[in-house]
Amino acid sequence: MNGHEAFKRTAKKLHEAGIESARFEAAQIIDFLSDDAEEVDFGELSLIVERRLSGEPLQYVLGMWEFYSLPFYVGEGVLIPRPDTELLCDIAIDFIGDKPLKCIDLCSGSGCVAVAIDKNCPAAEVEALEKYREAFRYLERNIELNRSRVTPRLGDIEKAGEGEYDVIVSNPPYITETEMKELSREVLFEPKTALFGGEDGLIFYRAILKNWLPCLKEGGMLAVEIGYRQGEAVSELFRAAGLSDVTVRKDYGGNERVVFGTLKNA
Secondary structure, three states, rough: HHHHHHHHHHHHHHOOOOHHHHHHHHHHHHHHHHHHOOOOOOOHHHHHHHHHHHOHHHHHHHHHEEEEEEEEEEOOOOOOOOOOHHHHHHHHHHHOOOOEEEEEOOOOOOOOHHHHHHHHHOOOOEEEEOOOHHHHHHHHHHEEEEEEOOOEEOOOOOOOOOOOOEEEEEEEEEEHHHHHHOOOOOOOOOOHOEEEEOOOOOOHHHHHHHHHHHHHHEEEEEEOOOOOOHHHHHHHHHHHHOOOOOOEEEEOOOEEEEEEEOOOOO
């Protein structure tokens, strides 16, 4: 089947199934299968479309997704990189610049944040901490895929941190108990451990401040991704922990997305 006909059929099936971004997803699927060839294997296409129609996220179906203009392996057991998270990288990269600072990415998952920072801050030393072995395997693969210098660490943010860092970043689980009940079936394919942040969605921010803030050097920055209604609550936690210049930054959609602050001299 030629690529144009395959695209039309795929877009039609996805649209009829109620997938809002049917044409975009169809284009991604055909691009993945065609590999610059004019023909698309109908059998492969049918299998991929069947998986997508079952509710499996497109990113898992394809097995790879782009983040910060870099490729990342994704699949069952790891959170899918999302464009909104690129703001967290922007803030860290702007802070680090070309300085030889030490940075750690907590709850690293696929490693997309750590790798993006590393590739854009060549003088920095970047580590990535991940608790779950299934996600950790993706972290290691993505470091290799991108020829990154990130050091992967298997560990738990709910235990006391080790080391000293100029920058600590994290996109922790932050979905509340109520919000978990409202998630789409596609999101529910992703690991609950990467989504659920406790009853109020804030338990991992508290853990980071308790266990990892002591690892932040004076003058250093802590930056975290947040849910779109958590700006005030997380800012209050930051200030209560002694951070200064606490700021909430909105993403391109106008939603609160990142809170960051610095640790100044007493």
